[in-house]
Amino acid sequence: MDFSDIALLIVAGGKSSRMGQDKRFLSFRGVGLLERLCRKTSRISFAERFLCVEQVSPELQELADRFGLTLVTDEREGRGPMEGISRGLGRMKSSYGLAVSCDMPFLDFRVLRFLLAAAAKNPALRAVLPRTERWQPLAALYHRDMSETFAEALQRGDGKLGLVIAEKTHSCVDFPDNVMFFNVNTMADWRLACGRLANEERKVPLVTVSAPASNTGKTTFIEKLLPRLTERGIRVGVVKGDCHGYDVDEEGKDSWRFKKAGASGVAVVSPKGYFIEQRTERRANLVEMAGRLQDVDLVLIESRRHGAAPVVSLFRDKGELELTEDLAALFCKTPQELRGIQEYSLDDVDAAVRLVTFLMGN
Numbered sequence: 001m002d003f004s005d006i007a008l009l010i011v012a013g014g015k016s017s018r019m020g021q022d023k024r025f026l027s028f029r030g031v032g033l034l035e036r037l038c039r040k041t042s043r044i045s046f047a048e049r050f051l052c053v054e055q056v057s058p059e060l061q062e063l064a065d066r067f068g069l070t071l072v073t074d075e076r077e078g079r080g081p082m083e084g085i086s087r088g089l090g091r092m093k094s095s096y097g098l099a100v101s102c103d104m105p106f107l108d109f110r111v112l113r114f115l116l117a118a119a120a121k122n123p124a125l126r127a128v129l130p131r132t133e134r135w136q137p138l139a140a141l142y143h144r145d146m147s148e149t150f151a152e153a154l155q156r157g158d159g160k161l162g163l164v165i166a167e168k169t170h171s172c173v174d175f176p177d178n179v180m181f182f183n184v185n186t187m188a189d190w191r192l193a194c195g196r197l198a199n200e201e202r203k204v205p206l207v208t209v210s211a212p213a214s215n216t217g218k219t220t221f222i223e224k225l226l227p228r229l230t231e232r233g234i235r236v237g238v239v240k241g242d243c244h245g246y247d248v249d250e251e252g253k254d255s256w257r258f259k260k261a262g263a264s265g266v267a268v269v270s271p272k273g274y275f276i277e278q279r280t281e282r283r284a285n286l287v288e289m290a291g292r293l294q295d296v297d298l299v300l301i302e303s304r305r306h307g308a309a310p311v312v313s314l315f316r317d318k319g320e321l322e323l324t325e326d327l328a329a330l331f332c333k334t335p336q337e338l339r340g341i342q343e344y345s346l347d348d349v350d351a352a353v354r355l356v357t358f359l360m361g362n
Helices: 033-042 058-067 081-091 113-121 146-155 161-166 187-200 218-231 254-260 286-292 349-360
Strands: 007-011 048-053 070-073 096-101 127-131 139-143 170-174 206-210 236-240 265-270 273-278 298-302 311-315 327-332 342-345
Touching: 007 033, 007 081, 033 058, 048 058, 048 081, 058 070, 070 081, 081 096, 081 139, 081 146, 081 161, 096 113, 113 127, 113 139, 113 170, 146 161, 187 206, 187 327, 187 342, 187 349, 206 218, 206 349, 218 236, 218 298, 218 349, 236 286, 286 298, 298 349, 311 349, 327 349, 342 349
Parallel strands: 007 048, 007 096, 048 070, 127 170, 206 298, 206 311, 236 298, 311 327, 327 342
Antiparallel strands: 096 139, 127 139, 265 273
């Protein structure tokens, strides 16, 4: 069984109750969340393609027309994703349909082929679900017979996918990568997703560690991160912005003498490494400097104002927080209870490691 043998059901109901706005059209680099999934799936040869929504709008119709999707609307609104899946399964001719939620920006369809392989081995299966810490029913394979099963469950007021699926012959495929099923439910989730999406466009990912005031502990924060990331086999480079200036060389060294004599740039190369000191008329771009580091898997930038997305901000009750678009998360001394941003304790190194590895795309 291959993708060309099954239907695609993009589930995009549109309630977004926890988001506070229609998450289907949240935009990163000019591409909405739903459109991002449509683009990804357009490169795969599904037998049929459906876009399952509560009701039609001009924006949804335009997306459906552009990507060759058949719009399927709910029979009754407000009944959740089970209604959309049921309606989509009922429209398809294929035996199986892959139902995916539009709010999972990191789904890897190549890996989802394992679901198809499980169904091919056992034709009696009516559902094949990915399993991480829990089932993932919104990135799962369903037999078209489940359309009636779901419809009957909704009719009796049972809208919990897991309970209904458990009553039918089903199978689970274990996936170690929980991040692939990361879904965007809140603005805090969206900030995290945007940070990771920014790094997907880079050859080497980066994370900026920032703070609204000096002496907040950016250097200490990075010092604690480095050995933990190294333990995971991640080679980390660090770029530091310093508004006070610096002096690398000791007086009397050859490189110091060259610089003293008027050299605009000095490079020192040894068997174990090298450094380059270059005079410039303007401040060098930290992201450009990060790109010059070799043999690294990740670059951490320490800077108050000159880093790039994603930004992790530290707050020790000094200065004024700036909730810029690039801000992915906040580590603070005391809870700030800010709406729309994920907060962690300033001393939670475990959380910092998890966050940075998520943002780097690892």
